[in-house]
Amino acid sequence: xxxxxxxxxxxxxxxxxxxxxxxxxxxxxxxxxxxxxxxxxxxxxxxxxxxxxxxxxxxxxxxxxxxxxxxxxxxxxxxxxxxxxxxxxxxxxxxxxxxxxx
Numbered sequence: 001x002x003x004x005x006x007x008x009x010x011x012x013x014x015x016x017x018x019x020x021x022x023x024x025x026x027x028x029x030x031x032x033x034x035x036x037x038x039x040x041x042x043x044x045x046x047x048x049x050x051x052x053x054x055x056x057x058x059x060x061x062x063x064x065x066x067x068x069x070x071x072x073x074x075x076x077x078x079x080x081x082x083x084x085x086x087x088x089x090x091x092x093x094x095x096x097x098x099x100x101x102x
Contacts, residue, residue: 024048027056030081031072035060046072055101056081057092073097 021029028046037044043063050057054076061069072086073095084095092102 023051023056027051027058027074027081030074030083031058031060031086034072034083034086050101052098052101055097057101060086073101 027048031046032041035044044060045063046058046060048056048058056074056076058072058074059069060072061067068088070086070088071090073084073090073092074081075084075097076082084097092099
């Protein structure tokens with residue numbers, strides 16, 4: 001009986017970590033959807049560079065290193081992470097993104 005109570009407690013404590021994706025995973029998913037990438041895409045690398053409050057900065061590049069790396073700025077809304085803009089010349093100032101999220 002005591003062992004089953006301990007096991008049940010451990011399971012209950014671990015559920016939030018197993019069921020809830022991390023902010024990084026959610027941002028990567030948002031960038032993937034925005035770029036219409038499949039979940040098994042092996043040509044692109046999405047890297048979350050910074051998360052500050054409700055803003056995030058990520059990059060997306062080709063795995064082979066060719067081409068330019070795009071910068072992606074996102075904002076967290078009630079619906080989840082939304083891409084504000086993406087490209088090589090994105091200006092966070094024009095998007096009204098706080099400087100600490102650059």
